Amino acid sequence: MSKLYQRIFLLCTSLLFCTSLVVLVFVWVATRDHAKQQASRDMAVAKEVLKSVLDSSEKQLLSTAEVLTADFGFKQSIASADRETVKSVLRNHGERINADLMAVLSLEGHIVASTSTVLSANTLFTPQSLVTLALNNDGAIAFVQYEERLFQVLLLTVKAPTTIAVALVGFEIGHDFIDELKNISKLDVTLLANTENTHILSISTLPDDRQKKLFIHQENKLLQLDTLKAEDNILIKQFSLFESKDLKVSVVLTKNLSSVFAELISLQKNIALITLVAITFAFFLAVMLSKRLTKPLYTLSVFAKDVAKGNYDKNIAELDSFEEVNDLSVSFNKMCKSIRERESEIQYQADHDLLTQLHNRFWASVFLKDIIDQGKPEQLFVFNATNLRSINDLFGYHNGDAYLKSLALRIQNLGGVSARVNGSELLWVPQRPVVYDEIHIIQHQLHRPHHIDGHIIHTKIAVAQLNFPEDIDHFDTLFRRLNITIDQAKQEPNLFKRYDPVLEETYLKRLKIITELKRALTESPSEFTLNYQPKMQLLCGEVKEAEALIRWQNPVLGPVFPDDFIPLAEQAGLIGTITQLVIKQTIKDITRWQQQGIELRVAINLSMQDILDDDVLKVTLDCLSKANLSAESLTFEITEGEVMRDPQKVIVCLNKFRTHGFSLAIDDFGTGYSSLAYLNNLPVQVLKIDKCFVLQLDTQKSDQQIVEVTIALAHRLGLEVVAEGVETSESMAYLKKWQCDWIQGYHLAKPMSFDIFTDWFIQNKETL
Amino acid sequence: MVMLFCPVFCFGEIRIRVVDQHNMPVDNAVISVKADVDHVPANKVVIDQVGKQFVPKTSAIHKGQYVSFPNSDNTRHHVYSFSKPKVFEIRLYSGSPSEPILFDQPGIVILGCNIHDNMVGYIYVADNEIYGLSDKKGEVRLHAPVTDSFFVWHPNMLSGDHQRQRMTGIELSETGEGVVQIELKSPTELPKRHFGSKFN
Numbered sequence: 028m029s030k031l032y033q034r035i036f037l038l039c040t041s042l043l044f045c046t047s048l049v050v051l052v053f054v055w056v057a058t059r060d061h062a063k064q065q066a067s068r069d070m071a072v073a074k075e076v077l078k079s080v081l082d083s084s085e086k087q088l089l090s091t092a093e094v095l096t097a098d099f100g101f102k103q104s105i106a107s108a109d110r111e112t113v114k115s116v117l118r119n120h121g122e123r124i125n126a127d128l129m130a131v132l133s134l135e136g137h138i139v140a141s142t143s144t145v146l147s148a149n150t151l152f153t154p155q156s157l158v159t160l161a162l163n164n165d166g167a168i169a170f171v172q173y174e175e176r177l178f179q180v181l182l183l184t185v186k187a188p189t190t191i192a193v194a195l196v197g198f199e200i201g202h203d204f205i206d207e208l209k210n211i212s213k214l215d216v217t218l219l220a221n222t223e224n225t226h227i228l229s230i231s232t233l234p235d236d237r238q239k240k241l242f243i244h245q246e247n248k249l250l251q252l253d254t255l256k257a258e259d260n261i262l263i264k265q266f267s268l269f270e271s272k273d274l275k276v277s278v279v280l281t282k283n284l285s286s287v288f289a290e291l292i293s294l295q296k297n298i299a300l301i302t303l304v305a306i307t308f309a310f311f312l313a314v315m316l317s318k319r320l321t322k323p324l325y326t327l328s329v330f331a332k333d334v335a336k337g338n339y340d341k342n343i344a345e346l347d348s349f350e351e352v353n354d355l356s357v358s359f360n361k362m363c364k365s366i367r368e369r370e371s372e373i374q375y376q377a378d379h380d381l382l383t384q385l386h387n388r389f390w391a392s393v394f395l396k397d398i399i400d401q402g403k404p405e406q407l408f409v410f411n412a413t414n415l416r417s418i419n420d421l422f423g424y425h426n427g428d429a430y431l432k433s434l435a436l437r438i439q440n441l442g443g444v445s446a447r448v449n450g451s452e453l454l455w456v457p458q459r460p461v462v463y464d465e466i467h468i469i470q471h472q473l474h475r476p477h478h479i480d481g482h483i484i485h486t487k488i489a490v491a492q493l494n495f496p497e498d499i500d501h502f503d504t505l506f507r508r509l510n511i512t513i514d515q516a517k518q519e520p521n522l523f524k525r526y527d528p529v530l531e532e533t534y535l536k537r538l539k540i541i542t543e544l545k546r547a548l549t550e551s552p553s554e555f556t557l558n559y560q561p562k563m564q565l566l567c568g569e570v571k572e573a574e575a576l577i578r579w580q581n582p583v584l585g586p587v588f589p590d591d592f593i594p595l596a597e598q599a600g601l602i603g604t605i606t607q608l609v610i611k612q613t614i615k616d617i618t619r620w621q622q623q624g625i626e627l628r629v630a631i632n633l634s635m636q637d638i639l640d641d642d643v644l645k646v647t648l649d650c651l652s653k654a655n656l657s658a659e660s661l662t663f664e665i666t667e668g669e670v671m672r673d674p675q676k677v678i679v680c681l682n683k684f685r686t687h688g689f690s691l692a693i694d695d696f697g698t699g700y701s702s703l704a705y706l707n708n709l710p711v712q713v714l715k716i717d718k719c720f721v722l723q724l725d726t727q728k729s730d731q732q733i734v735e736v737t738i739a740l741a742h743r744l745g746l747e748v749v750a751e752g753v754e755t756s757e758s759m760a761y762l763k764k765w766q767c768d769w770i771q772g773y774h775l776a777k778p779m780s781f782d783i784f785t786d787w788f789i790q791n792k793e794t795l
Numbered sequence: 796m797v798m799l800f801c802p803v804f805c806f807g808e809i810r811i812r813v814v815d816q817h818n819m820p821v822d823n824a825v826i827s828v829k830a831d832v833d834h835v836p837a838n839k840v841v842i843d844q845v846g847k848q849f850v851p852k853t854s855a856i857h858k859g860q861y862v863s864f865p866n867s868d869n870t871r872h873h874v875y876s877f878s879k880p881k882v883f884e885i886r887l888y889s890g891s892p893s894e895p896i897l898f899d900q901p902g903i904v905i906l907g908c909n910i911h912d913n914m915v916g917y918i919y920v921a922d923n924e925i926y927g928l929s930d931k932k933g934e935v936r937l938h939a940p941v942t943d944s945f946f947v948w949h950p951n952m953l954s955g956d957h958q959r960q961r962m963t964g965i966e967l968s969e970t971g972e973g974v975v976q977i978e979l980k981s982p983t984e985l986p987k988r989h990f991g992s993k994f995n
Contacts, residue, residue: 099873099909106877187877188907188915189956 032321039313040306047302054298062287063262070264073212073280080208081179081268084198085168087124088181092166092196095120095183101194102187105131105139110148113140121196128178128197131185132158139192145173146195154273157182161193170220170269170276175228176201177220177276205232217279218268227274233281323352327359339367380447382428383435391446391454396502398456398495407499408455408466409491409513410438410473413522415451422482429479434486437473452513466490466523489516490523498526507531536584540592541599543581548604555579555605557612558778559629561788562749562771565763570788572662574630574771575613576778577605597634606637607646610661614650616781617660625788630662630692635669638680648687658688664715665691668699678708685710692749697737707744713769714741718752721772725757738765809937810972811945811965813929815979820933823853824949825919825959826975827926828939835859839895842906842916844872844887849906849916853950858922861895873909878957880904880920903948903957917950919959941967945975953978 095101095116104112113131121129121142130141136158138146152158154171161167161182168181180197184190198204205216209232217231262282269276330343341363343356378390386394398405412418412434419427435453438445443457461469470490477484491512499505508526511534516524524530547554559573579587596602613629620627637643651658663684670677670693681691692713693706697720716737720730734750741748750762753772762770779787813824840862843850847868856862866872866887875884880902898904901922908914919926924946925939943966948959960977967973 097912099875102909103875103877107882186907186912187875188912189905191877 030321031324032317035317035320036313039316040309043309044306047305051295051298051302055295058291058294062284062291066262066282066284066287067264070214070262070280070282073214073282074264074266074278076212077208077216077278077280080211084179085181088126088168088179088196088198089166089183091120091124091126092181092183092194095196096185096194102185102191105185105192106187110140114142117142117194124196126196127199128180128195130195132182132193132195134162134190134192145176145178152195154271156272158193162190165190169271170200170274171197172220172222172227172274177218177228177230200230202230202232205230208232212280215281215283217281219277219279221275221277222273231279320349323349323355327355330359334363334366339363339370383432383447383453385435385439385453386444386446388446388448391448392502392505394444394446394456395495395505399499399502399505402496404460405456405495406460407493407495407509408457408461408469409448409493409509409516410434410453410455411489411491411513411517412451412453413487413489413517414485418484418486422479422484426479426482426484430477430484430486433477433479434473434488441469454509466492467521470523487522489513489519491516491526492524493526504531507534537595539584540587541595541601543584543587544579544592544596544599544601547579547581548601548608552608554581555608555612556780557609557616558780559616559784560771560778561776561784562630562769563775564769565759565767570627570775570791572628572630572769573784574664574778575609575632577609578778593634597636600636602634602636603640603642606631606633606643610643610647611650613661614654614656617656618654619781620785623785625785627788628660628662628690630664632664632666632694633669635665635672635677638665638669638677638684644683644687647689659690662690662692662713664694664713666694666699667696667717670705670709671699674705674708678705678710681710693746697733712747713749714744714746715749715751715771718772721750721752721758721762722754724750724753724761725755731761734762734767735765738762738767742766805941806938807941808971809939809941809967810970811929811935811937812972812974813933813935813947813949814974814976816976818976820929820931821949821977821979822929822931822933823851824929824933824935824947824977825853825855825921825926826929826935826937827855827919827921827924827946827948827959828937828942829923829944829946830925830940832857832923832925839863841865842918843867844874844908844914847872847908847911847914849914852915853917853919853928855919855921855926855928856898857924857926858899858901858920859897860920861897862918863895866890871910872914874906875909876904876906878902878904881918884909903959905950905956915950917956919948941971943967943973945973947975947977949977949979951979953980 098116098120101113101116103109104116117129117131117140120126126142128141128143128146130143130146130152131139132152133139136152136155138148138150138152141148146152157167157169157171157180160169161184166181166183168179171178171180177200178197179200180195183194183196185192185194200218205218208214208216215232217229217233219229220227262284263279264281265277265279267275267277327343330341333341342360378386380387395407412431415427415431418430422430431447431451435445435447438453438455441455441457443455445453445455447453470488473488474486477486491509493499493509493512499508508531511530512524512526515530516522556578558576558578560576561570562572562574563570564572577589577593579589579592581587593602593605596605609631613631617627617629633643647661651660665677665681684691690713691709691711692715693709693711694715695717696714698717714737716734720734720737724730724734738748747768749769749771750758750767751771753759753762753770753774755774758772759770759774776784776787809828811826813821813826815821835857838860840854840856840860841864842854842862843865845867847870854862864874864885864887866889869889871889872887873884874887876882880900881896881898881904883896885896898918898920901920904918904920906914906916906918925937926946927935927937929935944961944963945965946959947962950956952960954960962975962977965973965975
């Protein structure tokens, strides 16, 4: 990840750097090319100048020769072979133009006379071809070389009137000549003369070492262009001046570009310097600019980090010179504010119940925990709207909600701290301690009907009170004790309960029972034993039946009464296991009795769960068949209260039992919420009168009336009657009188273990 | 037939036709036959300068003859010759009479004008010859001893303009006609005075 700061900086500097570099290069190249072109042009001009100079030299030669050859005296002297005259005439004419060579050649090509030692009289002129050419064309012009010296010569025929001789006029092309050329053209001139194989001469205006270099690069091109080494910058142009069979003369023009390049270099250095300055300037500018741009960004990022930490209070100053940065700051501030608002809204929702606007359970926990930790003395009241469900059913959920709101408002108006902890429960911590009497007033206040949407809603509010710190020492116990207390309060006639440690004990004990029950049923079922209480048929006075009653001896809890653990077992879903245990043991015991020759039918208590549970029937049938017993060995008892919880379902299941031939009894009759119509439909054979009616039968007239009528009713319906809890013989006598079919109770025997029962049975068989 | 019966000294009418290497007739060629001439022709030969030219351009004379050079041009002429037979010069004003010049040496004399480079004339000075100049048709009539050897000269002869050539074996017909063939320089080989024009 790159920094913006660095980026901007790099951008600025590199931009300028690149631009400058590009400019520099272009100028460099352009000026160099310009210099080259300029030099080339100069060269071309020089070439023309050179040619022109040579041309005019030729013209001069010609005019001299013409004058010479037109001279009568000259002709005469040649014709008369007057050598001396010839020579003097030659000399005369030669001096006029400063000619280097003046000679007369015979028609055969011999040198007749000469003013220069280069051409010796009486020798053969070379090249012969030149003489021939002159004779054929009346003249010729050429370059010749003698003794490694170069001459430009013009031959002209001497006509008197026909050609009698050839006159020769010539200039030496030497240093003077090229120096003159250099003066005019400002270029260095190098003359090169070659025969076919040999290099004859070279004369040059250049110093020696340069000449050598030239020979290496004899091309019409530009020597390397290293502008930093001015020494070697030479432009060369070579062209041929004269070419014949014998001689080749070429000229090399050279121009030293050093001065040009010196200027060039100077220019380039200047530009480079400017570039450098510009880049340095850009550097600093870039630093400033990037700082300037990134600083607000940095500030904003610091601010944002702060906000992330949770500091929403800060505000960024919105005064930056850049509009965009300002906009960003404004947006940041808005965002910050928005976050603040949202967070407080979320916070509110986290802490409050949205319907009632009271604090919610979560907040209450924290609040109460704080009280507990600090050991502050506070009172806590829990209000439970006991009939909220029926209000919802009767008036609709909308009105139910409105009711809750109204209730919450009343509680809020009590002052202090209030919260809603679940659907129908609200708690309140009063500002100042509330005395006992005040509680009733409060409760009364809360009980006033609510006017909701035209309805009048009555309520019953159960109140629980817990005091800090004496009732609650630890947060973990808070809600448990709170729930126990309010549950109990609901049971109380005045719907009020102050927390009592006993409540917890009971609660805890109940928990313990369930725990132990679970454990015992799976790990040590031997803790459970069956006691049997006999039932005697009054008519014959025989004990033909016994009721199986479960007994539990727990190592931890000690003996636990069925009234205590059976309901809990039902709640915990363990009743099935217990019942199956009972059934199995019962069948075992019946078998054992049979082995001893005792025929007894045993009655087993079933809860509604057992009846509805298919397994119970299945296990029963299995065990019976395994034990080779018929259904007649067992009978099942179900309490009236159990039946009435869901009569229709129960009837269906009971019928199942009936189809297998089991006898059924309805137990604890008369105490429950029964319906006589159902009674008729129940597939039961026996009706057991609840013991509460029988225990004081001998003394309580009311009981006597009920029992008598019940027996009659049962008989009318075709049911047998069992009276439970017979304790006196007087009671038994009454029952006998009313034709009760069976009795059961302490008067007969209390429940006994298998062995004791067996003994009792054997003993009393004779006496009964 | 004439030839058969005529001794060497038998004179006859000889008609020679001069042609060049292309068989084209050559005019102003001198044909001569060696013969004893006892007397020099007395006539005066005149070579005039007309229109900046020698008229006639080519003349044949006998050694000992006099030639006069009147100047009929309205411009001055400086006649000269450097030829061995006669070296002379005459500065002639227009119309000025001149002394006739004796040519006492045989040979070819080339006349020039110092003022006018293009004025060239020729005089063939014969010695003991019977000679004649060919006409436009290239014909020459000679009354000379019959022979088969002739001297021939023309200024444009390949062999040079200052030397005559001896031609032998020239067969004459019955009527005395014969053909002499000489080689002439082609027009391109003739010197041209254009070298200087290059510079103008």
